[in-house]
Amino acid sequence: MGAKHAMDPDLLDEVGRRLLAELQEDARQPYAELGRKVGLTAPAVAERLRRMEVAGLIQGYRAQVNRSAMGWKLAAFVRIRAFPGQDSAIERFAADTAEVLECHEVTGEDSYLLKIAAANVQHLDRVITALAPLGATHSVLVLSTKVEGKILAPVGA
Amino acid sequence: MGAKHAMDPDLLDEVGRRLLAELQEDARQPYAELGRKVGLTAPAVAERLRRMEVAGLIQGYRAQVNRSAMGWKLAAFVRIRAFPGQDSAIERFAADTAEVLECHEVTGEDSYLLKIAAANVQHLDRVITALAPLGATHSVLVLSTKVEGKILAPVGA
DNA sequence: CTTGAAAAACGTGATGT
DNA sequence: ACATCACGTTTTTCAAG
Secondary structure, eight states: OOOOSOOOGGGGSHHHHHHHHHHHHOTTOOHHHHHHHHTOOHHHHHHHHHHHHHTTSEEEEEEEEOTTTTTOOEEEEEEEEEOTTOHHHHHHHHHHOTTEEEEEEESSSOSEEEEEEESSHHHHHHHHHHHGGGEEEEEEEEEEEEEOSOOOOOTTO | OOOOSOOOGGGGSHHHHHHHHHHHHOTTOOHHHHHHHHTOOHHHHHHHHHHHHHTTSEEEEEEEEOTTTTTOOEEEEEEEEEOTTOHHHHHHHHHHOTTEEEEEEESSSOSEEEEEEESSHHHHHHHHHHHGGGEEEEEEEEEEEEEOSOOOOOTTO
8 A cells, every 4th residue: 555666766866857758758769869868878778767667657658649630529527426325336437438538536525527528519418417317517618728748847846 | 720630531440540549558569569459560550650640640659657656646626717817827827837737728617627736735735826816716636536548549439 | 552571770688897 | 877789679661562
């Protein structure tokens, strides 16, 4: 429980932080180019990344896909106040439903906050309707996204 | 305006969809292995990916970094009802502040919904306090994240 | 548009500092 | 913990189907 991974602080020195920033911008750069940017050779970069992966600092390398181009034209946030005993049903729904992009348990009057994608308004309505039996929902549609996928810097950098 | 990219529908056939799914799970797989999974040779895979990139379907390849391991122990959602004339100030704040991970313009009484990361409660309080002059805020803390980074399937797949 | 083969570039392991 | 070198693999390019 708690601290799962050995937290080697040396991994987050100046070199480590610049590597993480570079990898968030482009995860497919050759090790040699990463090394050129941070002042290491390619094998040294590879070993640092390997250590960052086992430490759980790097969780994976993912392609970023354009939601709109794939047909998910709408995004929405739904907060839901679970009806008694429906919490686990909501979590299962979130895990099993392709339209649910994120599900967070939150403080306050609502139990969960869900980020949802849909092809159109009818589609979105279907998802929200499916949620209705599980709790009281409040939905807002995303009109435009101003910031998303920002590069994560180490705290206090 | 609107449709920026030539939307070649052939890119989202069965093979294209499986490639996108694979790349979302691991963006650093060799082309040959991707090809083995979808039934293409390595150069054919490379060519399809190149087309998907210029079509804007693939926006980039990003390392997924563990926020908690980097010191961002807390996450929160803040919805804010902008004071008159403060909308652009909020958007600038969101763009320039490292703690703001996402910023969406939304429907309803609130103007924006922000996803925020912080090292601790004091840190979070500083960010929310900085937002206070720009609008009326409602904040909820994330207690646990049940779903995040789900693989995006094509609509109706 | 896809395939197959060649050349160039890359990743990985061993060795030494 | 990093640099250097060597080897196997991968990416890339190009000619051809």
